[in-house]
Amino acid sequence: MKKKLVIVESPSKSKTIEKYLGSDYAVTSSKGHIRDLSTSGKDGLGVDVENEFEPKYVISKDKKDVVKDLKKAVKDSDFVYLATDPDREGEAISWHLAEVLGLDETLENRIVFNEVTKDAVVDALNHPRKIDTNLVKSQETRRVLDRIIGFKLSKLLQKKIKSKSAGRVQSVALRLIVEKEREIDAFKPEEYWHINAKFLKDEIEFSGELAKYKNKKIEIHNVEEANSIYERLNKEFIVSSVKKTKRNRDSKPPFTTSTLQQAASSQLGFSAKKTMSIAQKLYEGIDLKSETVGLITYMRTDSIRLSDSFVQDADQYIEQVYGKKYVGKRKVSKKKENVQDAHEGIRPTSVERSPESVKEHLSNDEFRLYKLIYSRAV
Template structure:
């Protein structure tokens, strides 16, 4: 018996071939092999008048790939289609079946969410059929892209010499333009702040003026600020002390959008760079004893974690940090726009700590893997606990607020603390009706500022919140907008 396995990427084919016996041949399609034609009415490759029937052609740069795959498929007793586990991957499998003359009803479609020996061999042993619902979903999106994109692109090329328009790209660009218009239209407004500086038991702290009697205070100009400043004495009375214990839950494990946002703000990686590094970590890294995928599939909108990983991670947390650090599983609130097709992004093994494999990774791979590892582990850890104190200080009916917080139990911050800087703001021990003299009272002029321009992370967050695009599109969209200025 000889078996042909077809995956999308050449590097993944190298990794997978190491897991399977010699009677398996693993080949790569190098992504899509067919696309909509650019012939026919309007060059759309879609027959709008005949129920939007698509007309596909083999891509010019894939003719040699198709020739090789056809030759391999002829020799093989059976063919396994092992493209990516998403809508796009399902469509690639269907296109391969069509071009290679395979029957979609009998062709073996295998799906795995991590490139590890267990996951791959298990998928090969349990093939399914091509999911035509997913294929039709991808086809619909592609046809819609083509109709809108081609027609709008021609208009824009004619009017403003633009290269192209995209269904999602155009909406993202609109968000940027609307924000720019807000910035242009913004008129700064003057306001003032008054605060007092204190020190007790060698602990300095500040309190800010917020109210006069019970009314919230807004200081609009220098005259108002001076009048209040003149009405203040140097002695303040502690009117109210409130002490609470605050719990802070860990973040959910990464989905595509949150990984891109966090890698942008914490590691200064562009979205496209993040996805490129994540792709390599997913497809497989040689770590000396084996070649293995280090993370699960990185295109996902679900925070779900597999029971096997959760169990192993919780055992690891208890063994490494203690029972009090074990938390609970994050439950996903299923919303209309979430497909929940596969797990959150996580390490394939909790035992493969970043330090233990650092020597096999590039600096960027190590940084991103460390971030993903810490986030997945922290998501299953106990909340952090802080002792918080807030003070209200009175000065001639003007109320000043001060607050402080001390971390009592680090919980999930034990592993995620370096990415989440929580400051200890100390307040001295004080009692109600105690009097304290200010070392200094400050009044400062400020002006309101316009909304900030989008960073990559903020634009991805805005698109996600508005339900624009899918996880796999964010990096490409942002890259296109920046490249074309």
């Protein structure tokens, strides 16, 4: 009897998911992208610039055996689910798989899940959809831009300054640096001075800044003016205003991809590459003896939204472990412009899996990063 086939991106994720689904399913992986733009044609772009930027795709050399195995697996199955990562890149990989494997692209066979847990995977299988062509076109446009800018600009830079490469991101970053440098060069510094004093009144010491001189607001432009005013000050001073402020410090929102990389760099000394590599393992699944489960939600996100179910679980957990007074009021963040918000912020898949409870199953670096993510979310 033929099985249903589930195709994911990563081999380690396929092993985790296979344990959830039982004997009716087979799970395999594409190991990322299976094809890319050709390097043939004018300028080796793999893009027909004169014909509405039509891309030409070829199967990657190192993926020919993978494609061969996938075609055999498809032939031996009675239905295929495309379960690549839940982002724009993952959507494009699903489309490429459908094209190369001859799948019907009108079928509702695309499934997505934000965390590698049994409940999330089973729920995704109950809610399949069609491949989102808008996301596919978005990724395709970005890839075409990468190729055109990368190939053309890289050749120019190699010729002029012997630089290795440039691309869609580096070229814009360089432009921003140049603009900022020009601002710095154009800046005209203006000298200014302040006069401060320490006072003792009723055995209380406090400091103050000279705000007015001869009942006029003062601006001091150089040391001579400062010394002149200082010499003419008498010993009687009037406190013109006392400002009291009260500050509330809100909890920080859960991590996004960029804030996780920043925190891991400053607190753990991890490079961005190392952070994402460890996060990928935590997302795809860790063997906890009794079960294999993803410990964190998908780590490529710019959203700080948290699911209602996680928030409820976390509130109950905090009250039970720390006491009711520690259950804080959550600050609801307004959705920012240009935030895709397709996923939640990065959080543990279960608040019950505290860092200490899973420590023996993690490497030291995995434990440290998981603890950082868990603490920030909870």
